Structure formats: C-alpha cells, structure tokens
Amino acid sequence: MDRSHDRVMKAQRSTQRWLFALPIAFLTTFFVYPIVRIMAVSFSGDAGIVDSFSTVIRTASLRGTTWFTLWQALASTVLTLIFAFPAAALVGRYQFRGRRLFMASLTVPFVMPTVVVGAAFLALLGPDGPLGVDLRRSVTAILIAHVFFNYAVVVRTVGGNWANLDRTTEEAARVLGAGQWQAFRRITLPQLMPSIRAAASIVFLFTFTSFGVVLLLGGFGINTIEVVIFREATVNLDLAVAGALALIQMVGVAGAVYAYGRSGRQATERSVSASGVVLRPIRGFPARFLQLAALGISALLLAVPLGGLVVRSLTVGGGLGSANFSSLFSPDRTAVVTAPWQAIFNSIQIALGATVISVVIGTLLALAIAQRPTRLSSTMDALVMLPLGTSAVTVGFGFLVAFDWPIDLRTSPILVPIAHALIAVPFVVRTTLPVLRAVRARLREAATVLGASPRRVLALIDLPIVSRAALVGAGFAFAISMGEFGATAFLVRPDRPTLTTAIFRLLSKPGDATFGQAIAMSVILMVVTASLVAAIDRFRVGNLGEF
Amino acid sequence: MLEIVDLTVKFGDYVALDQINLELRQGETLAVLGPSGSGKSTLLRAIAGLEIPDGGEIRWEGAVLGTRAPHTRGFGLVFQDYALFPHLDIGANVRFGLEIAGLEEEIANRRVAEVLEMVGLSGFHDRSTETLSGGERQRVALARALAPNPRLLMFDEPVAALDQHLRARLLAELADILHDLSTPAIYVTHDQTEAFALADRVAVLSEGRLLQVGEPERVWRNPASIEVATFLGLENIAEVRVQDNVISTPWGAVKGTMAPGTHRIAIPAASVQLDPNGPISAVVVRSIFVDGRYRVELQALNRTLVTEVAGPRPLEGSKVSVTIETEAMVVIPS
Known part of the structure; x- marks a missing residue:
C-alpha cells in the first residue's frame, strides 16, 4: 500500500519535471541569459562597473x-x-x-x-x-x-x-x-x-x-x-x-x-463566498x-x-474620405520604405509564430505548476511573472547584447517572435493556470481513484480542460505580438517593419499625409486587436483567468 | 412587539412572500418552519430591512418600520453562513456593533468578554476567524448578534451546516440563552425538530404563504392542511369513514370514538402497534433500524402502513397483527 503510494508520488514528480524541462530551457536561454549578458555589459564598461x-x-x-x-x-x-x-x-x-x-x-x-x-x-x-x-x-x-x-x-x-x-x-x-x-x-x-x-x-x-x-x-x-x-x-x-x-x-x-x-x-484566497457571486x-x-x-x-x-x-x-483635408486607407495600398506612397500592407503581413507572420511558441511554453508551465505543489512549482509560479515585469525594451536590449555569439542571430527574423512569445508567456500562464487550479484537485483525485496514472490524468483530464483556456491565452498572445513595440524597436530589421514600427516611423515624420497614413494603420491595428478581444471573451471559462 | 401585516415581497415577477400576517409577543421565540425556497430567509431579511417590501407593513411597538435603514432598527440577525468579518479577529467581530453604537472602549471590552463567555468562547478573543470550526463560527456569530443587546433576535438556519451531534448541543444552549434573555426571537429553519425544540410558537411557511401559526403541540395535533401535515412528517395519511364507533380505514376497520362521517386523518407511526390480538392483519415489507428503534413498513389491504417498534426486528415477509390507537389519530381538515 505504502509502496504503491510512493510509486504514484514518484511518477507525479517525474511527470512534473518532464513538463518543466522545455519551458525552463526556453526561459533560461531567452530570459536569464540575456539578463546575465546585460549585467556583464554594464559591469565591463570602459572603466568597469563603478563607472557606468x-x-x-x-x-x-x-x-x-x-x-x-x-x-x-x-x-x-x-x-x-x-x-x-x-x-x-x-x-x-x-x-x-x-x-x-x-x-x-x-x-x-x-x-x-x-x-x-x-x-x-x-x-x-x-x-x-x-x-x-x-x-x-x-x-x-x-x-x-x-x-x-x-x-x-x-x-x-x-x-x-x-x-x-x-x-x-x-x-x-x-x-x-x-x-x-x-x-x-x-x-x-x-x-x-x-x-x-x-x-x-x-x-x-x-x-x-x-x-x-x-x-x-x-x-x-x-x-x-x-x-x-x-x-x-x-x-x-x-x-x-x-x-x-x-x-x-x-x-x-x-x-x-x-x-x-x-x-x-x-485576494484569491480571501475571495471565498459561501453563496457564490450575488x-x-x-x-x-x-x-x-x-x-x-x-x-x-x-x-x-x-x-x-x-x-x-x-x-x-x-478625415481628409477637412472633409470625410477614405484616402488615408487607400493610400496605404497605393503604389505612389510617400514616406515609408516598405509598402504598408507589407508591414501588416510581417506583423501577422510574427504574431503567428509568437502565439505558437508562447502557447506551447505557457501551457506546459501551467500544467507543470498545477501538478502537486512542490518547491519547484511555487518558485516557477513566481518566476514566470518576471518577464511580464521585465520591460519590453530590456528584453529587446538583452537579445541585442546576448545573441551575437556563437552565431550572430541579431538580424535573424526569428528573434522577434521569440521576444514577443517571452512577453506573452506570463499571460498564457495566468489565463490557463486558474482554470486548471479551479477544476483540477477533485477531478484528478476522481480519475486517480478510477485507476488513471498521473500521465493518463494529464492526458485525459488536464489537457482537455486546459485547451479552451489556452485558446484564450493564444488570443492574448496574438494581440500582444501584433501590438508589441518596445522589443520590436530593437530587433526588427529596417526592411521588414511591423505594423507598430511602421506607425511609429510615420508618426515621427512631419506632414499631414504621413500622419493620416499612421492613423489609418492604427485603426487597422485597433480593429484587429478589438476583434481578438471579442473572440477571447467568447472562449473565457466563466470568470476565471486574471486578465 | 412586532406586527407584520399583509407583507408582500417580490423579486421581479416572483412572489417570495405573499401577504404574510404574523405577530411576535414580548419574550417569545417564534420558529418559522418551511422547506427551502418557501421565503423564510426573505421574511427575516425584510424584518431586518435588507429587503424592501412591495406591500404591507412591518410594525415595531406600533411604529411602522417602512423603509427605515437596516442599521437604525436595532435588531440582531445570525446569518446562515455566519458572515463573520474575515479581516477582523473574533474580539473585533463581536465588538463591531458596540463600536458602531459608540460605546466606551472599556465597557465594550467588558461586554465582549461577557458574551464570549455566554457562548462558551472565553479566551478566543484574539484568534482569527479562519482558525475556527463550524460550531465555533456559529457561536461567534451568535455572540456578535447578542453583544449590542438587540431588541429582536433573528436566526437564519443557524445550525444547518453543523453535524447532528453538535447541532443538538448548540440548540440546547441556544434555548437556555433565549430563555434567560427574554428578548423576542424569530428562528427560521426547515427542520421541525429544531423548531419544536426552541419555539413557543411555530409558523409554517410554504411558497411564500403562511399556512398555520400556533404552539408546537397544537400544530402537530391539528394541522391546518394536508400540506402542513406532510411537512411536519405526519405519516399514514388516509381517508376514513366513521359509523357507530367503527372507523373504517384503508387498512381495515378498528373500534374507536370519532364524529360520524368521512374524515382525512394521519396516524403517528408510534401509535400503530404490533399486537397478536390486533384487528388488522398485515405483512412486513421492510424493517429499518433508526434511532434505537425499528421503523417498519407494513402492507395491509395493499396499502402501506408505517409503525415503530422497540424490537425484536420484525422479519421481512412475516405476517403480523396490528392495533391502532384511535385517540392518537390526527384529523386534517380538507
């Protein structure tokens, strides 16, 4: 009896470690390592740490x-x-x-x-x-x-x-x-x-x-x-x-x-109402x-x-008109290097990549943290929030100083979606984890009593439950990536602007036509983001999730 | 003291209380008995001022309470889920009403100690509410309601969430406290044993309507309707015909005095007895051991008759003879 219980515990612990492996590798490479490099850079300035x-x-x-x-x-x-x-x-x-x-x-x-x-x-x-x-x-x-x-x-x-x-x-x-x-x-x-x-x-x-x-x-x-x-x-x-x-x-x-x-x-522990939400x-x-x-x-x-x-x-020159939008797609554009519609296309491509990465990493993290509470899971629970707090510019800056060696990745297009994914992971975790926590304990126990091993519990209970919440997280990740500016400003190549960097470039140029174009692109971005939020709201599981 | 006249409370189209008339006398404990959804809690909330009546009046010593704000009424209410303030310790919970009333700190503290002792929680003063068991929470809620010396005490199923053993003990203590205080009290419950254990009078409520009010034994012996009888747990309900001191029941005829004619009656299970010389013959269908006795379901003339015996266990399938104490029959007006 005791030995079989022991076995179950061990199996659960190994499931948890196995789930943590990929996220930890990801966060170490793309979060911890760049920060270490930032420290190195600031400590080894021309006259050393004291000087900077x-x-x-x-x-x-x-x-x-x-x-x-x-x-x-x-x-x-x-x-x-x-x-x-x-x-x-x-x-x-x-x-x-x-x-x-x-x-x-x-x-x-x-x-x-x-x-x-x-x-x-x-x-x-x-x-x-x-x-x-x-x-x-x-x-x-x-x-x-x-x-x-x-x-x-x-x-x-x-x-x-x-x-x-x-x-x-x-x-x-x-x-x-x-x-x-x-x-x-x-x-x-x-x-x-x-x-x-x-x-x-x-x-x-x-x-x-x-x-x-x-x-x-x-x-x-x-x-x-x-x-x-x-x-x-x-x-x-x-x-x-x-x-x-x-x-x-x-x-x-x-x-x-x-x-x-x-x-x-x-706040979450206290908010237990006997009569439910009234x-x-x-x-x-x-x-x-x-x-x-x-x-x-x-x-x-x-x-x-x-x-x-x-x-x-x-508004076009005092009257109403769609000239600001049509000029985005016309060949005789005035200010931008790349066609504005190309920026929209770039943004969508990057956002898709960022969404896939952040949903995989975020869902694995949520599943792992929601396993039985161990010191590892509570540490990760707190650490996962750090990229959210760490500013986008720091992420971009970190990537810039970190990935020049052994191969120079700084101009590679994959850094942008990875940076966006890093920023989106906390959102994915925070939307999926509460859902898992709210439904899981009882169901897990029921499945275990019915003879399911920890791995089967994961496959038959957790994954189906988490998939809906992960969809909400995916929507957030996509929206975040589409609108991300701070890290993108560091990492994006000038010939492949995203919507946000293109808007910024247009806004910083003088002239009514460019301002109109910037505003038109902003409206497109706003509509995309707002529709995503509306979609997210349909998939929300009750009121769970923190955002 | 408290008079309720034609009180009606609606939630949208749903009528939660339908023209309730009720009166509470000095020092009296009234139990409001009803199934869940009958409007019991709404009645208390309306008296407390937490619900605004859609019709009728609530009067206290002749004065109409109307829309007077709850905090000016000076009533005490013990909530079903206790509603202890989670951010305050036990002492502060109990002291709350006294502080609001502006009592001097020293006097307030003395009163807190007094009521905590009254409910058997001396020394719990500094503890957090989260460390308490269900029974202890209930006591704190009671102490908090008692502390400001309310003019009227109200209880909303206060022991429903507790286990049976604890419930009986708390009820006994509560009965003592209510007896000593002589504060009028209204106690709402769905459990007739609770109601009968505490109350001077019982009011039976169903679907927002008041079915019957009276002393416990009178209500039990003379239920006003079949609804009341069923809710009180009266058993063996049937139509009987009486002629020449012979009562013809669906289970067979028995001798007894009752006004001639047709009546609807109920026979308490304890008043049906196994007796080798009894006039009714029956077959044992089921015997269940409850509270130290056997509750036996019999079949007589294809109708179920329930009885209680001390033992030995009547075997399923065995044939028995039965008498009925006709003077214990409860007549239900139809």
Whole structure:
C-alpha cells in the first residue's frame, strides 16, 4: 500500500519535471541569459562597473529621468485607481443590461498597442484635435494615456474581487448598526484591499516601464528610464549606461512584482463566498448615480480617444474620405520604405509564430505548476511573472547584447517572435493556470481513484480542460505580438517593419499625409486587436483567468 | 412587539412572500418552519430591512418600520453562513456593533468578554476567524448578534451546516440563552425538530404563504392542511369513514370514538402497534433500524402502513397483527 503510494508520488514528480524541462530551457536561454549578458555589459564598461553606475548617479539628467519615472508611475497608479473605482464598484456589485459587453469593451484599451494609443492621443490632444488645446509633449498627456491603458486592470481586478466577496458580511454590519458608508469603509473596503494592492502594483509596473506612450507623447526632456535605455543603446551606443539603467529599472520592477504576488494570492484566497457571486439589480438613487458615473467616465476615457482616432482616420483635408486607407495600398506612397500592407503581413507572420511558441511554453508551465505543489512549482509560479515585469525594451536590449555569439542571430527574423512569445508567456500562464487550479484537485483525485496514472490524468483530464483556456491565452498572445513595440524597436530589421514600427516611423515624420497614413494603420491595428478581444471573451471559462 | 401585516415581497415577477400576517409577543421565540425556497430567509431579511417590501407593513411597538435603514432598527440577525468579518479577529467581530453604537472602549471590552463567555468562547478573543470550526463560527456569530443587546433576535438556519451531534448541543444552549434573555426571537429553519425544540410558537411557511401559526403541540395535533401535515412528517395519511364507533380505514376497520362521517386523518407511526390480538392483519415489507428503534413498513389491504417498534426486528415477509390507537389519530381538515 505504502509502496504503491510512493510509486504514484514518484511518477507525479517525474511527470512534473518532464513538463518543466522545455519551458525552463526556453526561459533560461531567452530570459536569464540575456539578463546575465546585460549585467556583464554594464559591469565591463570602459572603466568597469563603478563607472557606468556612477555615471548614472552623477549625471543630473539621468537622475531626473529616474525621479520622473518613479513619480509619474505613482501618479498614474493613483489616478487610475481613482478613475476606475466607480466602474469597479459597478461591476462588482450590480447586474445590469449590457454588463458583459461593458466588461469586454473595457479589455480593449488594455491590449491596445501603445503606438495606437499614442496616435489616438496625438490626434485628440493635437492643435487640430477636438479639444483645441495642444497637450502633446506634456506630462498630462502621458498620465491620461496611462489611465486609459490601465483602467481595465483596476476594474477587472478590484471588481472581480468585489463580486466574489461574501455580501452577507456587509449586511451583517448593517444589521449591527453600521450605515451604508460605515459598512463600506469598515467591512467591504478592508476586504478589497488585497485586490486594490494587486491592481496598484500591476499598474505601477506597467507605467514604470512605459515606453511607446512616453516616446510618442513625451518629447524632449520627458523621459522614462525605458526611453533612455533605448536611446543610449541605439542612438548614443553607450551599452554600459543602458545596462546600468536596465538593472536599476529591474530593481523597481522586482519590487512591484513581489508586491503583486503577495496581494494577488491574498485576494484569491480571501475571495471565498459561501453563496457564490450575488449581483443585485440597480435600484435606488446611489446605485443609479454610480452607474451613471462609471459609464460616463468609461465613455469619456475609453470611447473618446478611440472614436476620435477613427474619425481622424476618415478625415481628409477637412472633409470625410477614405484616402488615408487607400493610400496605404497605393503604389505612389510617400514616406515609408516598405509598402504598408507589407508591414501588416510581417506583423501577422510574427504574431503567428509568437502565439505558437508562447502557447506551447505557457501551457506546459501551467500544467507543470498545477501538478502537486512542490518547491519547484511555487518558485516557477513566481518566476514566470518576471518577464511580464521585465520591460519590453530590456528584453529587446538583452537579445541585442546576448545573441551575437556563437552565431550572430541579431538580424535573424526569428528573434522577434521569440521576444514577443517571452512577453506573452506570463499571460498564457495566468489565463490557463486558474482554470486548471479551479477544476483540477477533485477531478484528478476522481480519475486517480478510477485507476488513471498521473500521465493518463494529464492526458485525459488536464489537457482537455486546459485547451479552451489556452485558446484564450493564444488570443492574448496574438494581440500582444501584433501590438508589441518596445522589443520590436530593437530587433526588427529596417526592411521588414511591423505594423507598430511602421506607425511609429510615420508618426515621427512631419506632414499631414504621413500622419493620416499612421492613423489609418492604427485603426487597422485597433480593429484587429478589438476583434481578438471579442473572440477571447467568447472562449473565457466563466470568470476565471486574471486578465 | 412586532406586527407584520399583509407583507408582500417580490423579486421581479416572483412572489417570495405573499401577504404574510404574523405577530411576535414580548419574550417569545417564534420558529418559522418551511422547506427551502418557501421565503423564510426573505421574511427575516425584510424584518431586518435588507429587503424592501412591495406591500404591507412591518410594525415595531406600533411604529411602522417602512423603509427605515437596516442599521437604525436595532435588531440582531445570525446569518446562515455566519458572515463573520474575515479581516477582523473574533474580539473585533463581536465588538463591531458596540463600536458602531459608540460605546466606551472599556465597557465594550467588558461586554465582549461577557458574551464570549455566554457562548462558551472565553479566551478566543484574539484568534482569527479562519482558525475556527463550524460550531465555533456559529457561536461567534451568535455572540456578535447578542453583544449590542438587540431588541429582536433573528436566526437564519443557524445550525444547518453543523453535524447532528453538535447541532443538538448548540440548540440546547441556544434555548437556555433565549430563555434567560427574554428578548423576542424569530428562528427560521426547515427542520421541525429544531423548531419544536426552541419555539413557543411555530409558523409554517410554504411558497411564500403562511399556512398555520400556533404552539408546537397544537400544530402537530391539528394541522391546518394536508400540506402542513406532510411537512411536519405526519405519516399514514388516509381517508376514513366513521359509523357507530367503527372507523373504517384503508387498512381495515378498528373500534374507536370519532364524529360520524368521512374524515382525512394521519396516524403517528408510534401509535400503530404490533399486537397478536390486533384487528388488522398485515405483512412486513421492510424493517429499518433508526434511532434505537425499528421503523417498519407494513402492507395491509395493499396499502402501506408505517409503525415503530422497540424490537425484536420484525422479519421481512412475516405476517403480523396490528392495533391502532384511535385517540392518537390526527384529523386534517380538507
């Protein structure tokens, strides 16, 4: 009896190791190794380690950049929390017509490519924009764009936690004499804190490493560390300083990832409601006001920029027309080296590759982590989040310094999809793992009792269950790859631009025609991304998955 | 004290409570008995102010509660799943209502210690709610409801989630506490033993309608309808005809006094007895050992008759004779 139990345990452990093998090899080669090389580069600058770091500390502009990166990230986080709270409360508490659609449309900005958002805000905040004020090249524009991007993170994380709270605790407080506000402040809010902290650390993470938005909307003197790494590495060719900055940034990122890991776990552990999710119909003044506020803010913040982008794409010299789109496909294009439709084709090719790689690696990781909890699986669970936190520019920079030897892969087209896959893997893991965890323990036990070996359990129970969730992960991976800019900017060959690098190039050239083309391409990218999100939502398993 | 007049609560088109009339007197414990989905919990929630009535009135000492907010009512409610605050320790959970009322810290702490002792949890003050067993959680929920000295105590199936042994002990303790407090209480349950163990009066609720209200024994002896009788677990329900002190049942005729005519009756299983000289002959279909006795299903004239005997076990297939204690027959109005 004991010996056969022992055998099962051993079989399970070996299944787990076998599942981990490929992902670990992938992450070591394409994540750990490049970071080691970045360290080597920054430590072995012209005058060694001390020099590159002391350059950063001594140079006023770099100190300024670090300070700005930090405070704009904090400000963006606080602003996003404030603006997104009404919507989080609405989806966390109430059932209303169009709730599903509302939730789905909220996800659109989150996966919107940074260049599209940059283009949208350039169109909206430019001198010709509907607001009539020129906010380009301002911190305000950056902060608004950051709130736009991360709105859904807060609504989904906090709202999801809220919906899962045991509603009777609030009622118990009411019966015990607490008013509505008191019950919220003393009972509901403390229970929401883990998810608020989790959302805050994710938003901080994303805004701390913000690249495309700052590059497009920031302009001179308004730089994040991310932008400076890019400039130092590609324009000034000072790899040592770029490496030192990348390491400094990683410290901030690691802090936020750690905070997220802790709060995220608390949020999921606490959110056990005996009665399941209970949403109430909207009745009475406070609820109606909340609905109005939440929908109003959402529309203003999300629909206006994207709608403005579409309107601008159809505007030709003061009137309406499709010239911006048709010029993408006409032979007498003005500005770009390659035909714009070629960029679309390149992007799709890269995205397909990135999707396949990230789904294989991500699903294997999720299956392995969801096996019985071992030290290996909990370590991997945390480590997998690191590429998400590690900025795209760091990934691109790392690839650039790492893969020059033994064969020079830097100009090879395979690095781009691999870089995208690396960025997408955490998303695949985070969409598949909760699904596996939620259904598995009981089913696994049932299958085992019925005589299935660990390997057969994997084949007959886990794989079929995970495949649906993996499809959702695949959609995310495709969308992420299509819109990825930071790593692509480093790795892409000039003659094979992607949609995002082509848009960026068009945006940085003066002229109304090129701007129109950039906007038109942004609209195409936006439509692709939005349709993917809509498809993802259909395949979602219940409310599981963290994004 | 509490008067409920024509109370109606709807969820959309679904009528959860349909014109309920009920009254609660000083110091009384009322058990609301009904199957799941009968509207029991909705009744409590409406009294607490957590549901807004669609019709009718709830009055407390003559004053209409109307849409008064739940936190101003001064009632206590023990939830079915306890609803303990997960982010507060046990002491803070119990102290919550006292803090809200603005009690001085010292007085509040004394009261917390007092009620924790009352429910047998002295010294649990600093523990987290996650370390508690189901029974302990239930006690904390009770202590939390008791602490602010509510004007009315309400219980929503408070022991339903506990195992049988624990349930009996908690019920006995709860009965003692309610007896000592003289606070009026409403206790909602689907379990008639619980209701009968605690209540001064029982109200039977089904599909949002109140079927019968009365003292436990009276309801048991005089169920208002076949629905009530079935829900109370009365057995051997049948039509009988009475003529000249002979009661003709579907199982055979027995002697007994009852008003002449046709009646619907139920016979408690304990009042059907095996007796070698009994007038009814039957065959044993099944014997099940329950609570130290045999519950026996008999077949007489092709109808099932249920009885209880101490033993020895009546063998399946054996022929027996049976008497019925006719004075124990329960007449159900039709």
